[in-house]
Structure formats: structure tokens, C-alpha cells
Amino acid sequence: MRDLVADEAERLRFIEQKAREVSRLFGYREVITPLVEHYELLAAKVGEDNRKRMYVFDDLGGRKVALRPEFTASIARLVATKMQSFPRPLRLFSVGSLYRYDEPQFGRYREFWQANYELFGSSKPEADAEILALTDSLLEEIGLRGYYFKVGHVGILRSILSHDGIAEDQQNSIMQLLDKKQYEDVLEATKKAGSPKSSLDTLDSLFETKGNDSETVTAEIGEIVKDYPEASKAARNLSEILGLLKAGSVEANFVIEAGFARGLEYYTGMVFEIYASGMDIAVGGGGRYDKLIELFSGGQVPAVGVAPGIDRLSLALQKQESSLSTIEKVVEPENRILVVAVDGSMLGEAFKVASRLRKESIVTVELETMGRSVSKALSDADRRGITHAVIVGSREMKEKKVVLRDMSERTQETIAIEQLLAKFGKQG
Ligand code: HAM
Numbered sequence: 001m002r003d004l005v006a007d008e009a010e011r012l013r014f015i016e017q018k019a020r021e022v023s024r025l026f027g028y029r030e031v032i033t034p035l036v037e038h039y040e041l042l043a044a045k046v047g048e049d050n051r052k053r054m055y056v057f058d059d060l061g062g063r064k065v066a067l068r069p070e071f072t073a074s075i076a077r078l079v080a081t082k083m084q085s086f087p088r089p090l091r092l093f094s095v096g097s098l099y100r101y102d103e104p105q106f107g108r109y110r111e112f113w114q115a116n117y118e119l120f121g122s123s124k125p126e127a128d129a130e131i132l133a134l135t136d137s138l139l140e141e142i143g144l145r146g147y148y149f150k151v152g153h154v155g156i157l158r159s160i161l162s163h164d165g166i167a168e169d170q171q172n173s174i175m176q177l178l179d180k181k182q183y184e185d186v187l188e189a190t191k192k193a194g195s196p197k198s199s200l201d202t203l204d205s206l207f208e209t210k211g212n213d214s215e216t217v218t219a220e221i222g223e224i225v226k227d228y229p230e231a232s233k234a235a236r237n238l239s240e241i242l243g244l245l246k247a248g249s250v251e252a253n254f255v256i257e258a259g260f261a262r263g264l265e266y267y268t269g270m271v272f273e274i275y276a277s278g279m280d281i282a283v284g285g286g287g288r289y290d291k292l293i294e295l296f297s298g299g300q301v302p303a304v305g306v307a308p309g310i311d312r313l314s315l316a317l318q319k320q321e322s323s324l325s326t327i328e329k330v331v332e333p334e335n336r337i338l339v340v341a342v343d344g345s346m347l348g349e350a351f352k353v354a355s356r357l358r359k360e361s362i363v364t365v366e367l368e369t370m371g372r373s374v375s376k377a378l379s380d381a382d383r384r385g386i387t388h389a390v391i392v393g394s395r396e397m398k399e400k401k402v403v404l405r406d407m408s409e410r411t412q413e414t415i416a417i418e419q420l421l422a423k424f425g426k427q428g
Contacts, residue, residue: 001111011314012113015142016095019115019308022138023093026130028117030093033074039064042073045266045292048176053101067099071116072266072289072305079120080298088121088301095310107281107312117286118305120293125240128270128288131306132245135274135284136252138308145320146277148212148253151242152260154287155234155269156225160202163228164195178261183207202228207259214242217256224258234269241270266292274308276316283316284308335363335424338386340377342393350392353402353417357390361424382407390420 004012023030036059043051046069055067068074071094083090094116102108117134119127132149139147154175161171170193177186186207187200195203205224211217218239225231242254262271262285269288276283286306293301337357341350350367357365366386368377374391381389391403396414404420405412415423 002109008314011317012310015308015310015313015317016113016115018141019095019138019310020093022134022141023115023117025137026091026117026134028091028093028119028134030095031075031078032096033068033071033078033094035068035097036065037068037074037077039066041077041296042066042068042070044073044295045264045289046070046073047179047263047265048173049179049263050100055099055101069098069100070264071096071098071114071307072118072264072292075116075118076289076292076298076303077296079118079301079303080293080296084298089127090120092118092120107279107315109311112312113310114307115310116305116307118303120301120303122304123290123302125237125244127302128241128304129244129248129250131286131304132241132252132254132272133248133250135286135306135308136250139252139274139313142313142317143320144276144283144313144316147274147283147316148255149272149274150255150257150260150282151238151270151272152257153234153238153270154261154267155237156206156221156231156258157203157261158268159230159234160199160225160228161190161193161195163230164190164193164199166190166193166195172265175261175265176263178259179263183259198227203259209258210256212253212255214239214246214254214256217258218242221256221258238270262287264289266295270304272306276313276319278319279312279316281312282309283312335387336385337363337365337388337390337424338368338377338381339365339390339392340368340372340374342374342391344371346392346394346397349397353390353392353420356417356421357424360421360426362426363424378405378407 039056043054050069054069057065059065075092075094079090097111097113099111101110119131158171161174174186174189177189187203190203191200202224209217209220218235222232222235225235266289267287268290271287273282274284284307288304290302293303339350339354341347354365354367378389386407388407389405396402401414401416402420403412404415
């Protein structure tokens with residue numbers, strides 16, 4: 001777990017702010033769920049790997065609880081219990097920290113942040129397409145370049161396994177192997193579970209099927225699974241989702257991989273991850289999960305969602321230098337003013353000037369609080385990138401004036417406080 005200092009914290013908040021703006025643009029209302037929940041709830045469908053990495057403990061009441069490793073289970077619980085009567089579709093947004101005992105390495109932390117968007121109540125391809133389009137908007141908004149979506153459909157894969165009578169638990173472990181791209185092991189496990197050679201061949205062909213021309217790839221997938229009615233339906237669903245994005249001019253790069261699965265066990269349909277150039281770990285992921293609410297006794301509520309990973313997006317932006325200027329513009333106001341009292345007797349006046357500036361302008365206003373002399377305060381201000389110093393002295397104050405020093409030009413003038421406010425004011 002890390003301490004995030006200044007730039008790192010600001011970059012994280014910049015992405016959070018953009019994520020919030022996008023939630024508003026697409027009509028997702030915020031929900032805040034607890035960081036600690038019953039272990040059973042969080043562990044139910046999080047997948048074997050994530051389950052082993054949860055922070056689990058007994059609370060003082062003897063309940064087995066855990067720190068949330070993701071948002072989806074908590075939000076599904078909320079929808080299944082307290083939001084049953086809310087009109088559908090229900091669009092919900094969350095943002096916050098999550099905990100997984102992952103092996104520390106580049107972009108992999110034990111405490112990390114996600115923005116999370118979930119759409120409940122629609123099983124239509126337009127809902128899946130909306131989640132992909134929303135994700136694309138966020139990535140564009142934060143200024144990320146050269147990213148692509150890796151898209152698959154676990155419905156296609158699971159349908160083949162179900163067709164052969166393979167139970168859900170076994171399917172889950174096969175999906176875990178697929179998530180790690182252990183294709184040989186997948187075929188071995190599927191064979192052991194009882195699939196005939198024809199299905200193994202079908203799966204093998206799917207693992208080879210990928211590309212970014214969605215029409216061609218989905219047609220190929222349709223052809224490969226044509227003897228499996230449910231898998232064919234799932235393939236048509238994937239084709240419809242991608243078709244909608246094309247028709248809607250969502251111009252992101254979608255790379256379709258028929259053998260792509262994700263570690264979380266609740267997915268039932270389209271799944272995806274986002275990759276940024278120069279990084280081989282996903283900066284976000286999501287997909288459709290139509291059975292989770294039912295598991296939490298909330299009836300049949302189809303759902304689809306995404307969680308962009310804020311820490312990894314921040315790393316990706318850092319790598320793409322030019323985007324940094326976008327962030328700096330947002331987190332660093334153009335003008336940073338330091339108000340310095342000439343001596344202790346002028347401190348009250350300095351406070352007043354600083355307060356008025358903050359109220360009536362959009363600049364950052366700091367007050368000299370170290371008791372430094374004017375010249376020491378100015379050289380310190382220089383070092384810290386302050387753009388202007390306002391020096392409050394008794395002589396000028398008598399005429400309701402102050403000295404304004406431009407730190408980069410190294411010039412100064414005596415100006416009326418009203419003029420100062422006009423210069424840095426909201427309309428200035
Ligand atoms: P996930 O793929 O486990 O999906 O996580 C989503 C994103 O969170 C990842 O792509 C990554 O950017 C970030 N992330 C995950 N683990 C770490 C880590 N240890 N350090 C830094 N970043 C990390 C989910 O969590 C699903 N709940 C997404 C979802 C929402 N599916 C449907 N709705």
C-alpha cells in the first residue's frame with residue numbers, strides 16, 4: 001500500500017473528477033457502499049485467485065468480514081436488497097479504494113482505486129454497447145492515447161461447456177485457466193470433465209480466432225460454433241454489440257478474441273479489458289453478469305458494468321508525457337499568489353486581503369505563515385513556483401493599496417485592492 005504524495009494524489013483525483021463527470025453525462029447516480037462487508041458476500045463470485053487475495057478478519061462481534069476487493073458484489077447486494085423497487089434501467093456509479101493481497105509489481109498494488117459503473121435491468125446489446133462507449137468517453141476525457149479494447153464473450157465458451165454437461169464449478173476453474181491463457185491446460189481440463197473431441201476442436205479453433213475487424217471475426221466465430229445453438233446465440237449477441245458501436249460511430253479500437261475470459265466468476269456474456277500503449281496490464285475491465293443479483297436473492301436482474309482502474313490509468317498518463325499538461329492545467333491553477341505581511345502588525349490585513357481574493361477570484365492564494373521576512377518569503381515563493389506576491393504594508397494599506405509583485409517578470413507595482421481583485425477576479 002502506498003502513500004500518494006502531491007502529484008500522484010492530484011493525478012488520481014483528476015481521473016476521479018473526470019470519472020464523475022462521465023457518470024453525470026451518462027446518467028449514472030453515485031452509491032457509496034461500505035469498505036468492509038461479510039466475507040461470504042464478497043467471496044461468492046470473485047474467482048479463486050481474487051478469493052485467496054482478500055483481506056479477511058473476524059470483527060469484534062465474531063463476524064467473518066473482509067475488505068472489498070471490488071465494487072460489483074457490494075452494488076449487486078444493494079440492488080438485490082434496498083433498490084428492488086427502483087425503476088429500471090438502474091445506472092449506478094461508485095469510486096473508491098479496494099484491497100487485494102496481490103504480489104507488488106508495476107501497476108499492481110494492495111490498495112488501489114477504481115471508478116465503477118453498473119447498468120442493471122437490461123439484457124439488450126445496447127446496454128453492453130453503452131458501457132463500452134462510456135468507457136471510451138472516459139479514456140478520451142482524461143487524454144489517454146493509443147489504447148484498445150480486448151473483447152470476448154464468456155457466454156460462447158460457457159455454452160459449449162454446458163452443452164457437454166460440464167457443471168458450473170468446473171466451468172469456473174476452466175475460465176480461470178483461460179484467464180491465464182493456459183490453453184493446453186484448458187483443453188486437458190475440458191477433456192477430463194467429459195467433453196468429446198469435437199468440442200475440444202471447437203474450443204481450440206476459438207482460441208485462434210482474433211482480430212480487429214469485428215464483422216469478419218464474429219462471422220468466423222459464428223461458423224465455428226454453429227453446432228451449438230446457445231453458443232451461436234451468444235456469438236450473435238457479440239456481433240450485435242459490436243455492430244451497434246460501429247453504427248454509433250464509437251471509433252475506439254476493438255480487438256475481438258474469442259478465447260478471452262476473465263478471472264471473476266460472475267460473467268455470463270460479453271467481457272472486455274482495456275490496454276494502453278506501453279503497458280501490458282489492463283487499465284480497466286468489465287462485462288455482463290446476468291446471474292449475480294439472483295444469487296443474492298434479488299430476482300432475475302440482468303447487469304453489465306465496467307471498472308476503470310484509476311492507479312493504472314494514472315501510470316499510463318504519466319507515460320504519455322504530453323497528456324500531463326492536460327492534468328496540470330486542471331490541478332494547477334494558472335496563478336498562485338502568496339500574500340505576505342510586511343510585519344506582524346499587518347497580519348490581520350494580510351488575512352483580509354487573502355480571504356477577499358479567495359472569495360472573489362479563482363486563483364490559489366497562500367498566506368505567509370512562517371513568520372519570514374518579505375525578502376525570505378519572496379525567495380521561497382520563487383522556489384515553489386508562486387506566480388505573484390501581494391505585499392501588505394501599512395503605508396499602502398492607508399490608501400487601500402498593496403504591492404503586487406510579478407515573480408517571473410521580477411517587476412512590482414502598487415495597486416488598489418479593488419484593482420487587484422479585478423485583475424484576478426472571476427471576470428478578470
Ligand atoms: P477487475 O478486472 O478485477 O474487474 O479490475 C478492474 C481494474 O482494476 C483492472 O483492470 C485494473 O486496472 C484495476 N486493478 C485491479 N487490481 C489491481 C491492483 N492490484 N492494483 C492496481 N489496479 C488494479 C473488476 O473489479 C470488476 N468488478 C469490474 C466490473 C464491474 N465488472 C462488471 N462491473
